[in-house]
Amino acid sequence: MLPPVRHLLFATSFSLAVLAGTVQAAEAPGITDKEIVIGQTAAQTGPAADLGHDVRLGIEAYFKEVNAKGGVHGRQLRLVSLDDGYDPERAANNAKQLIEKDKVFAMLGNVGTATGLAVLPVMNEAKVPLVGPYSGAESLRGPDSGLIFHVRASYSDEAQAIIKSIANPAGRRLAVLYQNDAFGKSGLADVERELKRLNVALVAKAPVERNSTDVAAAVDAINKANADGVIMMSAYKSSAAFVRELRRRDPQSFTQFWAVSFVGGKALASELGADGRGVAVSQVVPFPWGDVLPVVREHAKALPADAVSFATLEGYIDAKVLVEGLKRAGKNPTRDGLVQALASAGKLDVGGFAVQFSPTDHKGSRYVDLTMIGKGGFIH
Incomplete structure (x- = not known):
């Protein structure tokens, strides 16, 4: 005896739906049953x-x-x-x-x-x-x-937070150490934009190449400008090398340093050791x-x-x-x-x-x- 047509259609539709779901799962890259x-x-x-x-x-x-x-x-x-x-x-x-x-x-x-x-x-x-x-x-x-x-958060958000934390930025001689790539240039632009709102100009902008710790030229440029505060838009190795070299040249320097989260706070602190005391770092997650x-x-x-x-x-x-x-x-x-x-x-x-x-x-x-x-x- 043949099943009623409506039952046959329901069974066929149900089977096709199950099959379609199975095919969909199998076809999604990176997805298996397990x-x-x-x-x-x-x-x-x-x-x-x-x-x-x-x-x-x-x-x-x-x-x-x-x-x-x-x-x-x-x-x-x-x-x-x-x-x-x-x-x-x-x-x-x-x-x-x-x-x-x-x-x-x-x-x-x-x-x-x-x-x-x-x-x-x-x-x-x-x-x-x-x-x-x-x-x-x-x-x-x-x-x-x-x-x-x-x-x-964005580097723009971090730049805002750093600059808001600086007492009387108009009375400071601020500089930026920036990585000479998309990250560093983006961060530099964010800092300049925030300072422009306060009618404050940087006294120096010093690049360092990505994956390099050759910071001699950057230290020269920022020392020559007599900066008393440096915002660092660079990875932790180059940032640490910069702070260490600037302090080596002038152990009595009162220069303040700020870095954004990409520096990797723990890595920077480890890299700097005793030279890291007083370096501020903006963070985009809670205190771990x-x-x-x-x-x-x-x-x-x-x-x-x-x-x-x-x-x-x-x-x-x-x-x-x-x-x-x-x-x-x-x-x-x-x-x-x-x-x-x-x-x-x-x-x-x-x-x-x-x-x-x-x-x-x-x-x-x-x-x-x-x-x-x-x-x-x-x-x-």
Whole structure:
């Protein structure tokens, strides 16, 4: 006896729907029945190695927690992290490998501005979203960055906070040490823009090459200008070399130093040692050695005490934001589904630290805090 036509049609439609869902899941790159593969390109060697290393540690620590609880919709999270040595060409090649060979679903916690700009066209062509790049540059927040979701404040936000902290900037002789690349030039422009509002001009602008600690010319230029305050828009190795050399030349100098978060506060303090006392650093995540916020306490428990840093906390928060997006993207996520889930998320509180996204604004945070290197570490 033949089944009723309506039953046959229902059974066929149901089978096709199940099959379509299975095909959709199978076709989404980086998604299998058992795992979700996420990619990262960041320096693990070279002058910016501590930053890439620490961001990766924070991501892996949170992924481990999530996986221990069953993963996301039953899938385990796996991070594929490639070393780019803070070199743009290597970063672009890494992105191609992650997308074409490793078949990552999304990218997370990439480190650097010039490296980020090199990766941007690669990820845009493949329509791969990126969460939490370790850069505050406006060049990664433009009209072609719709697949990027920022979890940190911009360098402009940090420049504002630093300049607001300076008593009577009009009465100071301020200079900028800047890395001669997209990051440093962006930061220099941010500082100049903020000072212009106060009708204050820099007395010197001194470049240092990326991945270099040759700061002799920069020290000469800033000494010649008789600067009494220097805002540093450079990585920790070059910033440390600059502070150390300037203080070596004039041990009695009263020059003040400020650095933005990209310097990697813990790495800078370690690099400078006793020469670091009094150097101020703006931060874009909460104080990682505090115990007030839930996310800070969770992060501290997830890592060995000596591994905790501002960068590990940032990586941990980046991972929490991505995981929340993955949960909202559903049991059979697609890249576009992840983008839509995050873009429509509104305010996301990940444990006392909140980011907020909308379809037209992916700049999730403007949080900036100021810290200072003291005798025994950072003073909050």
